[in-house]
Amino acid sequence: MTPASQLRGLLADTAAPLVVPGAGTPLEALAIQRAGFGAVYLSGYAIAAWRHGLPDIGLLGAGEALEALTATARVTDLPLLVDADTGYGDATSVWANVRMLEAAGAAGIQIEDQVWPKRCGHMVGKEVIDADEAVRKIATAVEARRDPDTVIVARTDSLAPLGLDEALSRAQRFREVGADVVFIDAPSSIADLRRIGAELEGPIMANMSEGGVTPALSADEFHALGFQLVIFPTAPLRVASMAMSDFLTDLRRDGDSRSWRERMDGLDELNELVGLDRYLTIGDRASSLELPRAAVQGAS
Numbered sequence: 001m002t003p004a005s006q007l008r009g010l011l012a013d014t015a016a017p018l019v020v021p022g023a024g025t026p027l028e029a030l031a032i033q034r035a036g037f038g039a040v041y042l043s044g045y046a047i048a049a050w051r052h053g054l055p056d057i058g059l060l061g062a063g064e065a066l067e068a069l070t071a072t073a074r075v076t077d078l079p080l081l082v083d084a085d086t087g088y089g090d091a092t093s094v095w096a097n098v099r100m101l102e103a104a105g106a107a108g109i110q111i112e113d114q115v116w117p118k119r120c121g122h123m124v125g126k127e128v129i130d131a132d133e134a135v136r137k138i139a140t141a142v143e144a145r146r147d148p149d150t151v152i153v154a155r156t157d158s159l160a161p162l163g164l165d166e167a168l169s170r171a172q173r174f175r176e177v178g179a180d181v182v183f184i185d186a187p188s189s190i191a192d193l194r195r196i197g198a199e200l201e202g203p204i205m206a207n208m209s210e211g212g213v214t215p216a217l218s219a220d221e222f223h224a225l226g227f228q229l230v231i232f233p234t235a236p237l238r239v240a241s242m243a244m245s246d247f248l249t250d251l252r253r254d255g256d257s258r259s260w261r262e263r264m265d266g267l268d269e270l271n272e273l274v275g276l277d278r279y280l281t282i283g284d285r286a287s288s289l290e291l292p293r294a295a296v297q298g299a300s
Contacts, residue, residue, distance in 0.1 A: 002107075002147065002149060003078075003079035003080065003105065003107035004079065004107040004108070004147050004149035004150045004151065005149045006038075006039075006079045006107065007039055007079035007081065007107040007108050007149075007151050008149050008151055008180075010038050010039060010079075011151065011180070011181065011203050011228065011229065014202065014203075014228055016223065017219040017220065017222060017223035017227065017228060017229070017230050018038065018039070018228060018229045018230070019037065019219045019230050019232070020037065020038075020039045020040065020041045020081065020229065020230070020231045020232070021035075021037055021040065021041065021231075021232045021233075021235060021236060022040075022041040022042070022043035022045075022046050022231060022232060022233030022234055022235065022236065022237070023040050023041070023042060023043065023046055023072065023236060024042070024043055024045075024046025024047040024048070024049060024050035024051055024068065024237060025046075025050050025051060025068075025071075025072070026071050026072045026074070026075045026076070027273070027274070028040075028046070028050075028236045028237075029042075029072045029075065029076040029078065029080075030075060030076060030273050030274065030275075031236065031273065032076075032078065032236070033076050033077065033078050034273060037078070038078065038079075039078050039079045039080070039081060039107070040072070040076065040078050040079070040080050040081070041081045041083070041231045041232075041233050042065075042068060042069060042072060042080050042081065042082045042083060042106075043083050043231075043233035043234055043237075044056055044060070044065070044083040044084075044085050045083075045120055045233060045234050045237075046233065046234050046236075046237045047060065047064060047065065047068045047083075048060055048064075049234070049237055049241075050237055051064070051067075051068060052064070055120075056119065056120040056123075057117060057118075057119045057120070057123075058085070058116055058117025058118045058119065059117070061088050062084075062088040062093075062097045062100065065082065065083075065084060065085075065097075065101065066100060066101065066104055069082055069101060069104050069105060069106060070104050070105070073104065073105030073106075075274075075275070079107035079108070080105060080106055080107055080108070081106075081107060081108035081109075081110065081151065081153065081231075082101050082106040082108065082109050082110065083110050083233070084097060084098070084101060084109050084110055084111055085111075085112060085114075085116075085118055086111065086112055086113070086114055086115075086116045086118055086129075086137075087111045087137055087141065088116070089116070090137075091133075091136050091137050091140040092140075094111060094137045094140045094141050094144065095140050095141070095143070095144040096144075098111075098140075098141050098144035098145055098152075099144055099145075099146070102144075102145055102146060102147065102150050103146075106150070107149075107150065107151065108150065108151030108152070108153060108180075108181075109141065109145075109150065109151070109152060109153065110153035110154075110155055110183070111137060111138060111141050111152070111153070111154060111155065112154075112155035112156065112157055112185070113128045113129055113131075113134035113137070113155070113156050113157060113158065113170065114126055114127065114128055114129070114157045115127040115128060115129055118157075121155075121157055121185035121186045121207065121209075121212075122185075122186050122209050122212030122213050122214070124160075126157050126160055126161055127161060128156070128157055128158045128161060128162065131158075131166070131169070131170055131173070134156070134170060134174075135170070135173045135174065135177055138152070138154045138174045138177055138178070138179050139177035139178065141154075142177060142178035142179065151180045151181060152178065152179050152180050152181070153179070153180065153181040153182075153183055153205060154171070154174035154175075154179035154181070154182050154183065155182075155183040155184075155185055155205075156170040156171055156174070156182075156183070156184055156185070157185050157186070158170055159184055159185070159186060159187060159192070160186060164184075164187075164192055164195065164196075167184045167196075168184070168195075168196065168199055168200065171183075171184055171196075171200055172199075172200065175200070175201060180203070181203045181204070181205050181229060182200055182203075182204055182205070183204070183205035183206075183207070184196050184200075184204075185207055186207070186209075186212065186213050186214060187213075187214055188213045188214065188215075189215065190215055190225075193206070193214075193215070193217075193222070193225050193227075194225055194226075196225075196226070196227075197225040197226020197227055198226060200226075202226065202227075202228045203228040203229055204226060204227050204228060204229070205227065205228075205229040205230070205231065206222045206227040206229070206230045206231070207230075207231055207233060208222075208230060208231065208232050208235075209233065209234065210232075210234075210235060210238060243263070247260055247263075247264075
């Protein structure tokens with residue numbers, strides 16, 4: 001199976017929610033794979049913060065998304081659902097960037113309807129493009145994919161600036177032009193979540209952004225409200241950020257890391273995560289290859 005068909009197959013199983021953690025780096029993707037998840041969400045916020053130390057306010061473009069995708073696809077076997085922000089331009093840019101990301105290994109691609117430069121969906125001050133333009137961009141993304149299994153996720157950020165009725169209308173129109181998954185970001189109440197789950201056909205995506213505006217629910221609770229796909233896009237980043245800060249505070253105070261030994265991977269564990277033994281085996285196999293003898297010059 002291709003990664004795209006794997007992701008599509010995971011979405012087709014509606015008996016339980018599909019939980020997909022987010023990543024901004026290949027190391028996170030390897031940890032997600034080791035933990036037994038079925039897919040990785042390559043988060044725009046996580047790429048900005050982890051790889052560049054920047055906020056998620058449209059400071060990066062298609063090149064940075066491609067670089068993160070290429071590095072991550074190289075090391076994980078899991079299907080990658082890539083946050084492609086607004087598609088980084090108009091419908092023509094969407095078409096070109098869907099082709100680019102799909103060729104680089106994206107199993108799914110998410111496009112949203114914010115004005116560029118965009119901002120994290122749980123920040124204030126979001127603006128969205130005209131609804132017709134947004135629908136054309138999603139239709140273009142669907143048309144651009146070479147593999148019909150590549151999953152197109154259509155996100156709308158219109159709830160905060162324009163209200164839930166407009167967000168539902170946009171999501172329904174996205175579905176009509178071929179979006180595989182629809183996603184209304186940043187609902188702020190259980191009532192809104194319940195209405196989204198009741199009025200939209202699945203699959204529907206929910207975003208659990210800890211500390212954001214959406215109520216903190218479990219994947220099972222989202223599923224009971226009608227959501228098939230639940231992403232935790234920056235949870236690994238947030239855990240690591242706090243752990244790093246706490247560790248470095250202790251190290252500066254004490255000059256000693258031993259109190260943290262049970263809360264960190266040892267050298268062997270980290271080498272296992274990044275596949276050291278596999279690469280050493282490849283090197284050993286290459287060293288033991290029988291090579292053909294060089295041709296003798298002048299032989300008759």
